[in-house]
Amino acid sequence: MKKMQIYAFDMNCVGHINHGMWTHPRDRSVDYTDLDYWADFARTAERGKLDGVFLADIVGVYDVYKGSPAPVIETGAQIPVNDPLMPISAMAYVTKHLGFGVTVNTTYEPPFLLARRMSTLDHLTKGRIGWNIVTGYLDSAARSMGFDKLPEHDARYDAAEEYLEILYKLWERSWDDDAVLRDRERGVFADASKVRAVSHQGQYYKMEGIHLAEPSPQRTPLLFQAGASARGQDFAARHAECVFIAGPTPQSARPTVDALRAKTLANGRGADAIKILSLITVVVGKTEAQAREKLEDYRRHASVEASLAHYSASVGVDFSKYELDEVIDQSSTNANQSALAAITKQAAKPVTKREIIDQMVLGSRMKPIVGSPEQIADTLQRWIEEGGIDGFNLARTVAPESLNDFVDLVVPVLQERGLFKADYAQGPLRKKLFGGNGRLPAGHPAAHFRSQR
Template structure:
């Protein structure tokens, strides 16, 4: 079995996935505005040899539940939320190998300036940056950006396809590999004949300009994506190198992983060009009893209403309008299609869920039940997930910060390493080279970005 990939999953905010746990007396996430908080986070992740830190982001507020943002604001359900990119330079400076995946929304970011920002990060991290591609799902974000509402779901992906074409042209085609000379004696920094203007005329974007950054170690950052709808899976299969899923069981993950890899092959790529990582929350103790005691301690601080506010915006339905045992049978909104399909039963063929059933899942103020146990029990569960679910690794959500990550690093990682399930040390190279173990840090020729490379 290949070594398991593990990412620490977080967000530049107080409350991320497991809502309410910021109120725990040992939680320090109130310090999210302090750079030391993020530097310590990165050092802990690298001490544990984790593959990377993945920072989520939204550019709106959860305001569907009860018709407004009050619940989200009161409970800190991903509001306030700061820019995820800003802390990365400091986190990269105190680490050598740790990768960084950052979420940026194609609907609201101009591609020309975004391309420069990512090239800059790729330079400063020495090729350790990845981009989580999202198109958004909140009307509140659209209104904040001067729109009446967000574009329709599939239209957002159509625009994202063109967005990627633009940034591929900039990253891969504007500067030749040998354009930069750095010739002090001759006074020649770069050969103008090796640098090209990128021209683009499309349905959503127009551009006529030279990429402002010289070629970075990876050129195109590692590409991550989390779309779970049919349209999102097609987009991921065409572009992504790492896909995040959120299946509650290994058995539920298997059909999705098989379908994603088949889609990758259908787009002319290799099945192993894609890494699939599942979202988990872990509560670990030195013994099973210690873990269960810790879970009960954490549960006293979980906030179900904050999670309902988060979930309402995710599926585009105000759950406060339903009775506790009333089925949620609506099957179409303009929010997250896969999340809505899971609630309505559309994706599983099961009866539609009720608010009470959703709340029963919210053990730690999240839609996902945590994995709880001793280090050996946690390692057993992770191995089963990989073998039965067909996944490559895990996106580890925080519970109580920073102890949840420290516990995982100190207790679970050594067991995984002893079993040969997790790397003993980092490989050299860029983030792409570390994860896939081949190439020069660039995207393979089978990837659609390669079509925009200049050929003499």
């Protein structure tokens, strides 16, 4: 049985996936502006030998529901939200092995500047940084950045392909591995003949310049991606190393998993070139009875209003316009196409607003896994076996209680069963996950630009 990967999934805000939990008296997520909060979070994740901390991000507000941002502002649903990159240096400083995945949107971030920021983090974390590549799905973000509206779904991915080409040129081609000399005797820091400007003239971007950072441990950060639409899967199969998906059951996730692996093979990459991780929420107690009691305690704080507002923006459908037993019938929007398809054209039967609300046990459209440590381990093992996935993105409920519970109760059972590592491997994040030397393998499209150095 392969050993699963597990990441602590969070966001630099009060309310992330399970909305309303910040109102629980034991929750500390309102301290998200305090660096000690994030340092303690990282220490706990590393104590549990988790593979990493994954920080989501959004650069707009959820204003589709009721045609207003008021519902999410009032409930703290991913607003206010701070920059996800800022806490990473501190979290890396208090840990030694923990990896970090951070979301940055290609639609609004110039590639030249992002290249430097990610290289800086790769240096400061000693090769433990990963980048979650997103193209956005909120019109509010587009308007905030000076656009009339969000670019069309597939056009965003076309631009992202070009964006990645620029980054690969900067990260992999601009500096030779042996360019930096640090020769104090001669006063030569770097060999100028081994540093070169890269240029790009394309449909969406043009640039010419030398990468501002010297080669970092991984050069290109570990590449994450979370788009599950057909175009998103194509993009992931070409570029991504870790892919995040969301599904209610292992059986429902399996078609997406199989499609991703088939497309990865078709792109000339190995079957093991990507790790696929599923979003989960866990409520665990020492016994099932304790876990059920904890769930009922949490449920009293869940916000259905915040969850509907979040979901409306995600799929581009204003659920406030539907009656409880009215079927959700939109076939396409410019937002998260895979999330919309899950409740429309891909649903086994027509889905109503009432059925969506019934799924929102903890202020999220994902039902939690509830039980004793052994029951949780059984369920996670079944996901690996039946869903064909490689691991999980663990969403928080009451913070930091939910992460502490998972680390203290579930991880030891997984380790006893040989399902989770007893200790970290050495080296950069990519080496920990895939072996090798920590650099992208020859089969990845970035290798083409490396060979042109």
